[in-house]
Amino acid sequence: xGDIDDALDRAGQEAFTREPPKTLKGQINYMLxxxxxxxAVAQEIGVSQRSxxxxxxxxxxKPPKAISDRIEAAVRARWQPQVRRRARQQAATATGITxxxxxxxxxxxxxxxxxxxxxxxxxxxxxxxxxxxxxxAQQQGAGDQRLRSIVAEGLQEIYFKDRGRRASGLEVDxxxxxxxxxxx
Numbered sequence: 001x002g003d004i005d006d007a008l009d010r011a012g013q014e015a016f017t018r019e020p021p022k023t024l025k026g027q028i029n030y031m032l033x034x035x036x037x038x039x040a041v042a043q044e045i046g047v048s049q050r051s052x053x054x055x056x057x058x059x060x061x062k063p064p065k066a067i068s069d070r071i072e073a074a075v076r077a078r079w080q081p082q083v084r085r086r087a088r089q090q091a092a093t094a095t096g097i098t099x100x101x102x103x104x105x106x107x108x109x110x111x112x113x114x115x116x117x118x119x120x121x122x123x124x125x126x127x128x129x130x131x132x133x134x135x136x137a138q139q140q141g142a143g144d145q146r147l148r149s150i151v152a153e154g155l156q157e158i159y160f161k162d163r164g165r166r167a168s169g170l171e172v173d174x175x176x177x178x179x180x181x182x183x184x
Contacts, residue, residue: 002144015087020079091184092132104176130154
């Protein structure tokens with residue numbers, strides 16, 4: 001997973017209406033309801049089936065931090081899928097997404113203008129069409145480069161070209177992402 005993919009997942013988790021289970025036993029029981037068997041849960045979080053059984057019964061209460069983090073991530077990834085789907089649908093059809101990033105932007109522009117890449121911090125609201133394209137690409141398993149190109153195109157059209165009102169020949173290069181966050 002890349003920066004943009006992670007940011008889209010985090011933004012989906014902000015739509016939760018209830019918090020996921022906090023206790024180890026609650027998290028394991030939730031995963032068991034989702035995956036049906038202790039073997040499937042064990043494979044998902046990278047531990048033995050016996051460890052899952054110990055976590056479930058309370059025989060073992062404190063897994064190592066790495067395992068605890070994997071369990072929490074697996075629960076959050078499956079928590080409230082319908083709420084997440086509705087939020088994405090709303091963003092893709094009506095509200096759009098807001099992108100906040102600090103990255104290096106370079107340009108291909110007419111002679112006489114600066115095209116040296118430089119770090120910029122931008123917060124830009126992208127219309128629903130870009131949200132829809134990002135979500136579709138993510139669902140199809142597109143790589144980070146494809147997701148970056150969609151975001152770069154959106155930033156180019158909305159921010160740098162001001163929806164076609166200026167800089168008509170401008171091509172934006174989006175690289176060296178320092179941080180990237182999305183909200184919808």
